[in-house]
Amino acid sequence: MAIFGLWVINKAGGLVYQRSFADGLAQLTSNEYLVLAGTLHGIHAITSRLSPIPGQSSGAQVIEGETFKISVLLTLTGTKFILLTSPAEPASSIDVLLQKIYTTYAEKVMQNPFHTPEMPIRSEAFDVSLGALIS
Amino acid sequence: MNSSVEHLSPTTSSARFSLPSKSTAGPKPNIYERNLNKTRVAEVSAASLSFLFSEVVQYTQKRVSGVNDLERRLNTLGYRVGARVLELTAYRAESSLKAPKREIRLLPALMAIHTQIWRAVYGRPADAIEKSVENVDEYMIIDNDPLIERHISVPRDLSGLSCSSFSAGIVEAVLDGLGFPARVTAHHTPTSTHPTRTTILIKLEKSVLDREDVLK
Numbered sequence: 001m002a003i004f005g006l007w008v009i010n011k012a013g014g015l016v017y018q019r020s021f022a023d024g025l026a027q028l029t030s031n032e033y034l035v036l037a038g039t040l041h042g043i044h045a046i047t048s049r050l051s052p053i054p055g056q057s058s059g060a061q062v063i064e065g066e067t068f069k070i071s072v073l074l075t076l077t078g079t080k081f082i083l084l085t086s087p088a089e090p091a092s093s094i095d096v097l098l099q100k101i102y103t104t105y106a107e108k109v110m111q112n113p114f115h116t117p118e119m120p121i122r123s124e125a126f127d128v129s130l131g132a133l134i135s
Numbered sequence: 136m137n138s139s140v141e142h143l144s145p146t147t148s149s150a151r152f153s154l155p156s157k158s159t160a161g162p163k164p165n166i167y168e169r170n171l172n173k174t175r176v177a178e179v180s181a182a183s184l185s186f187l188f189s190e191v192v193q194y195t196q197k198r199v200s201g202v203n204d205l206e207r208r209l210n211t212l213g214y215r216v217g218a219r220v221l222e223l224t225a226y227r228a229e230s231s232l233k234a235p236k237r238e239i240r241l242l243p244a245l246m247a248i249h250t251q252i253w254r255a256v257y258g259r260p261a262d263a264i265e266k267s268v269e270n271v272d273e274y275m276i277i278d279n280d281p282l283i284e285r286h287i288s289v290p291r292d293l294s295g296l297s298c299s300s301f302s303a304g305i306v307e308a309v310l311d312g313l314g315f316p317a318r319v320t321a322h323h324t325p326t327s328t329h330p331t332r333t334t335i336l337i338k339l340e341k342s343v344l345d346r347e348d349v350l351k
Contacts, residue, residue: 106182113287
């Protein structure tokens with residue numbers, strides 16, 4: 001029952017924030033993170049068209065593997081919050097956490113005059129609040 | 136695209152956003168004729184203020200070259216707000232008290248800024264007011280968690296910037312209005328418990344100190 005990491009992807013598919021919360025995880029280079037985020041963005045876009053039920057559907061919201069679970073929160077503006085957790089983490093608590101992360105993002109990042117929208121997030125206040133939120 | 140003025144007429148049924156829903160008898164009262172005490176206890180959401188102030192800082196940053204110039208411009212903007220805050224606070228105090236006072240001595244004036252002006256602008260009094268031990272003409276107002284700076288993270292290349300220069304401008308305008316000319320600046324003085332703690336440094340002009348000595 002652990003939270004492994006958080007990624008924030010902008011509406012164009014570029015990774016704007018990446019952070020690991022647990023030790024002992026495989027270390028990737030920043031380039032690999034960018035590639036993975038872009039791939040996930042593409043998969044999310046494809047899955048939003050795969051629904052057999054006619055009408056609008058969102059893309060993949062949870063992707064589960066044996067050792068991990070990826071939860072995706074897609075906001076109205078196209079920003080994606082990806083939370084990487086252990087598979088045992090309950091879905092309700094993940095949803096609540098993703099909403100809180102979104103609120104923190106709206107406060108510390110969007111209300112920061114020194115942040116350019118859709119650009120990588122370099123905000124100490126965001127890092128500090130996230131650290132307080134997760135742990 | 137329909138470019139005629141038809142859609143503005145109150146007789147059409149298309150969606151309207153700015154016309155009143157019922158017809159009022161007589162001319163509509165405009166904002167200048169509204170009673171000043173009407174919005175006395177009105178509150179604005181902190182998020183709206185943060186977004187507005189964030190845009191103020193971004194707008195100023197595009198037009199300056201350097202931290203000092205940015206602080207000076209924010210100070211000027213705060214000055215314009217402070218002049219109006221002083222008048223409004225004095226007017227509202229007048230209507231509630233029987234014998235409204237105007238502060239003519241330095242220490243009561245600083246205390247009035249510390250409590251009433253801060254309460255009028257930010258909803259709570261400032262955290263501390265101190266007198267400098269080195270210089271006799273310096274006083275400091277300390278705010279542990281300035282409302283406008285709550286979500287601001289200053290990047291490393293602009294370190295030393297304090298967006299509370301806006302509050303410093305407000306204080307400078309209030310002091311000027313009360314007759315205590317001073318130079319007011321804001322400095323970021325974080326502690327471990329309060330990472331956004333700010334000190335507003337008030338450097339009074341010599342004429343103020345001379346007058347205080349005479350009145351003593």
